[in-house]
Amino acid sequence: MMKFDKTIVEYTAKLARMKLSDKETRELALQLADILKYIEKLNQADTSGVEPTSHVLPIKNVFRQDKVKKSLNIADALKNAPEKEGDFFKVPRIIE
Amino acid sequence: MSELHKLTANQLKQEYKNGKTTPQGAMQALLERIEKIEPKVKAFAHLPERCLAKRCQAPLTQKIDRFEVPGTFLHGIPVAIKDNICVKDELTTCASKILEGFRPPYDATVIEKLRNAGAILFGKTNMDEFAFGSSCENSCYYPTRNPWDTARIPGGSSGGSAAAVAADEVTMALGSDTGGSIRQPASLCGVVGLKPTYGRVSRYGLIAFASSLDQIGPITKDVSDAALLMNVIAGHDERDTTSADVAVPDYIKSLTKNVKGLKIGIPKEYFIKGIDPEVKSAIEIAVKVLTDLGAICKEVSLPSTEYAVSVYYIIATAEASSNLARFDGVRYGYRHQGEASMIDMVANTRGDGFGAEAKRRIILGTFALSSGYYDAYYLKAQKVRTLIKRDFDEAFKKFDCIITPTSPTAAFKIGEKTSDPLSMYLSDIFTISANLAGIPAMSVPCGFTKDNLPIGMQILSKPFDEETIFRTAFTYEQNTQWHTRKPKL
Numbered sequence: 001m002m003k004f005d006k007t008i009v010e011y012t013a014k015l016a017r018m019k020l021s022d023k024e025t026r027e028l029a030l031q032l033a034d035i036l037k038y039i040e041k042l043n044q045a046d047t048s049g050v051e052p053t054s055h056v057l058p059i060k061n062v063f064r065q066d067k068v069k070k071s072l073n074i075a076d077a078l079k080n081a082p083e084k085e086g087d088f089f090k091v092p093r094i095i096e
Numbered sequence: 097m098s099e100l101h102k103l104t105a106n107q108l109k110q111e112y113k114n115g116k117t118t119p120q121g122a123m124q125a126l127l128e129r130i131e132k133i134e135p136k137v138k139a140f141a142h143l144p145e146r147c148l149a150k151r152c153q154a155p156l157t158q159k160i161d162r163f164e165v166p167g168t169f170l171h172g173i174p175v176a177i178k179d180n181i182c183v184k185d186e187l188t189t190c191a192s193k194i195l196e197g198f199r200p201p202y203d204a205t206v207i208e209k210l211r212n213a214g215a216i217l218f219g220k221t222n223m224d225e226f227a228f229g230s231s232c233e234n235s236c237y238y239p240t241r242n243p244w245d246t247a248r249i250p251g252g253s254s255g256g257s258a259a260a261v262a263a264d265e266v267t268m269a270l271g272s273d274t275g276g277s278i279r280q281p282a283s284l285c286g287v288v289g290l291k292p293t294y295g296r297v298s299r300y301g302l303i304a305f306a307s308s309l310d311q312i313g314p315i316t317k318d319v320s321d322a323a324l325l326m327n328v329i330a331g332h333d334e335r336d337t338t339s340a341d342v343a344v345p346d347y348i349k350s351l352t353k354n355v356k357g358l359k360i361g362i363p364k365e366y367f368i369k370g371i372d373p374e375v376k377s378a379i380e381i382a383v384k385v386l387t388d389l390g391a392i393c394k395e396v397s398l399p400s401t402e403y404a405v406s407v408y409y410i411i412a413t414a415e416a417s418s419n420l421a422r423f424d425g426v427r428y429g430y431r432h433q434g435e436a437s438m439i440d441m442v443a444n445t446r447g448d449g450f451g452a453e454a455k456r457r458i459i460l461g462t463f464a465l466s467s468g469y470y471d472a473y474y475l476k477a478q479k480v481r482t483l484i485k486r487d488f489d490e491a492f493k494k495f496d497c498i499i500t501p502t503s504p505t506a507a508f509k510i511g512e513k514t515s516d517p518l519s520m521y522l523s524d525i526f527t528i529s530a531n532l533a534g535i536p537a538m539s540v541p542c543g544f545t546k547d548n549l550p551i552g553m554q555i556l557s558k559p560f561d562e563e564t565i566f567r568t569a570f571t572y573e574q575n576t577q578w579h580t581r582k583p584k585l
Contacts (some may be wrong), residue, residue, distance in 0.1 A: 016417060016462040017424070017439065018455065019447030028459055031517050035460065038518055039473070041404040045480045052478030052547060053485055055308055055338075056534030056559075057295050062337040067571045076201040082431035089426050 004033040100125035101264040103318045105324055107242040108267060112172055115474045119172025123216060126174055127322075130265045133585045138240050139250075139260035141179040142187045144219035169328055170294070171214030176266040178257050179220040181225055181312065181392045182301035183207050186217075190303050191235035192225045193224040194449030204301020205336065206270060206312055206329045213328045218266050221256030225451045226420065227277050227305045229253050230523045231513065234453045239510055241283060243583040244549055246435045248507040253283030257315045258285040263585060268325055273329070274305045275408050276502075276527025279539035283502035283552025286541045286581065288569070289315045290322050291527075293559045294534035295340030298333030307338070307414035309531040318579045319540065319570045323347035326562065342560050350563035351570045355389050358568065361396030361495035366526055372505045378543035378551040379501050384558045386499075386572060396495060398487040401529060404482045408528040409521055410464050410477035417461030423449065456517060485533045492558045497568055500526050502539040502552035526554060540569045550578075 006029045013020045020028070074087050083090040100122045103111065111117045127144070134140060153284065176181060180190045182200035184207075189195040203211070225236035232240040232255025240255045242248040243263035246436035250259040253273030258281035261269050271278040273291035282289025290313045297312045304310060314325035327348060332341040362383060367376060387393050424444030425431035432444035450458065464473040491498060504525060513520040535556055542553035553572075557564045573579055 004209055004463075008463065012459050012463045012466060015466060017421075017442045017446060018450070018456050018458060019443040020455065022449075024452075024455065028456060031456065032460055032463070035409065035518055035521070039409060040408045042403055042410075042476050043478055045400065045403050045483060047476065047479035047483070050479045050482050052475055053481040054478060055533075056485065057338070057340060059338065062334075064334070079201060080198055080428035082425060082429070091426055092435050092438050092441050 004036050005029050097103070101129040105170065105267050105321045106382075108173060119216060122172065123174060123218075126218065126266060133263055136241065136585060137243055137259050137263045137265065138238050138247050139221055139224040139256045139263060139265055140176070140219045141189065141191055141235070141237055141256060142220040154253045168214035168477050170210065170324070172216060173208055173214075174205070174218035175325075176219050176221050176257060176260050176267070176269040177207070177217060178254050178271050179223055180303040181206065181270060182215060182270060182303070183220070187220060189236075190226045190302070191223045191237055192449065192451065192454065193236045193430055194446070198428050200301070202301065205298035205333045207301065209328050215328075218545055219260075221254070221260055221269060223256055224253035226303070226416070226455045227253040227274055228457055230276070230280055230520055231508075231510075232256060232281070233510065233514055234451055236451060237278045241510070243585055244286065245507065245547070249284070250551070251284035251503070251507065252362055253277040253281075254289075254315060255281045258282050258287055258289065261285070261287045261315050261317060262583060264582070266318070268321050270312060270329070271315045272302055272305075272310060272312050273531065274309045274320070275412060275523045275531050278315060279527050279537060279552070279554060280503050280524060282315055283539040283554075284507040284550065286316060286550030286578070287317060288319055288322050288538065288540050288579065288585070289313065290326065290538040290562070290565070291530060291536060292326065292330065292562060293340070293536045294531075295342075296536070296560065296562070297329050298331070298336040298339045300333055300335040304419040306412040307419065308415060309412060312529075319566060319573050320348070320351055322538070323351055323566050339463040340560070345563055347562060347566055352567055353380050353574050354392040355386055355568055355571045356496070358389050358391045358564075359495045360386060360393045360568070361491050361498045362393055363396050363401065363491070363498060363500060364397045365398050365401035366500040370504055371501065374545045375501050375503070375505060375551050379499070380555055382542040382553050382572065383499060386568070386576060389571060389575060393499070394495075396491050396498065398491060398529070400480065400483040400487050404484055404529045404532060405521060405525055407477045407480045407484065407532060408524070409460065410473050411481065412531070412550060413457040413461030414460070414464045414474050417458045417465065420454070420458055425449075453517070454523045469501045481532050484529055486555075488529070488533045488535055489544060489584070490549065497555055497557040497564050500554045500556070502526060502554040506545045506549035506551055530556055536565055538569055540567045540573060542572070543578060557558055
């Protein structure tokens with residue numbers, strides 16, 4: 001289908017917000033090219049007129065009453081945060 | 097000297113009822129067993145005495161004679177939990193550095209149900225990081241070893257749960273199965289593992305891998321224990337909107353020793369090049385056993401089987417890449433320190449916190465969903481998924497259940513497949529289709545190789561027809577007794 005190389009890994013890692021070392025990028029390019037070559041087998045399957053399956057059960061939207069229910073309190077929600085301040089999760093600067 | 101650690105849950109219940117022992121006695125026997133053999137097996141990510149045994153006080157103070165009362169169905173039965181299922185205030189890390197130190201502020205629904213049934217939560221079991229793997233080598237802690245040969249893998253990703261049950265370190269366990277993660281390790285460790293129908297068991301509190309495929313299920317020493325545990329965990333849950341509002345039968349009632357007239361399909365596409373001749377022969381003998389007991393076994397065709405691995409590694413990685421976007425160092429787990437900007441913090445946290453297989457799957461999944469490639473990979477895979485599902489719909493018009501090997505080989509050596517991800521992915525070749533089609537499937541022990549490694553048989557049936565699986569598996573088990581063999585440790 002296409003050539004899977006280092007440039008695509010770098011681009012995809014950026015989309016996934018995940019830093020990779022040069023070594024990881026090189027290895028992933030080779031391994032994923034191999035895996036994608038195997039996956040190309042899918043092209044042999046005739047899917048003309050076939051609907052895609054995203055979910056195996058007949059599923060419908062599930063609504064509930066628009067009522068306030070008990071939920072996590074702020075202290076519990078913040079308990080696992082690497083950094084917090086007051087009632088907030090604390091992160092590095094977002095806007096320059 | 098008691099052998100309480102060897103007993104099934106049903107046997108333990110009987111011992112309690114007869115006043116021969118108490119939950120404290122059973123727990124003590126298991127803790128001694130763990131102390132002795134856990135250094136060899138390494139089935140646990142977080143040991144019960146360190147993290148969970150202290151929480152067992154409450155159920156232990158209940159009166160034992162109440163254990164038959166509904167709601168105390170598993171009273172005093174120790175159950176180990178895979179480390180991707182949330183247990184309130186206890187370490188739940190998915191065997192990943194990125195979730196280090198995470199203690200969930202709530203219980204998963206299955207945990208709530210276990211507590212209400214009086215079970216003893218008995219440690220968190222090791223796994224492949226985020227359930228990505230078939231060997232338990234992708235844990236951030238250590239690889240778990242197969243109790244039958246500690247130079248070999250226990251299978252994965254629920255390898256810790258399967259190894260702990262096989263090694264008699266715990267009475268029963270919960271695993272999760274996205275492409276075979278309950279059945280393949282159960283097969284390789286010689287125990288029983290069931291992936292229920294998609295939607296049968298609530299996934300609230302299961303840390304998500306691939307949301308259209310994941311199911312929680314039992315890993316047990318025999319088929320009756322699997323029915324016992326399913327009776328507790330199955331059922332609709334409003335907190336998991338994908339859980340099905342379908343009545344749950346009493347699975348214990350389906351444990352009948354009778355397969356007379358049962359129509360069993362044997363798919364020819366599962367007896368392929370690359371299957372170990374010993375595995376092939378064990379399945380053929382098992383089919384013969386069932387035929388002799390009155391089942392009607394005939395060949396069936398599932399023509400789209402050859403595409404299952406390809407479809408799976410597009411759909412599962414695509415869903416994983418979205419599900420794992422939440423691990424960004426903001427709300428829980430590991431955070432890389434020292435960055436001035438948010439984007440750098442997130443990228444370094446993820447680069448540092450995820451292991452090699454998680455990174456591989458995130459990149460593959462992100463790529464399959466990315467602009468320009470979506471139609472060629474993701475959409476195409478979803479369409480072929482329809483073909484795979486149709487194969488089963490057709491087959492179940494003629495057959496009550498289908499029997500295949502669970503895994504093409506017995507347990508392989510530690511390190512054998514780590515440098516070749518594709519060969520590792522292909523070890524799931526027989527288990528993946530059940531997840532893609534959403535149908536239930538169980539692995540039951542059906543023999544041993546010359547090297548004394550367990551072989552598993554997979555039984556699949558229609559959506560929400562776990563009963564036919566229980567009936568077939570129970571009949572086979574009671575007529576063969578493979579499940580009574582124990583590893584020498």
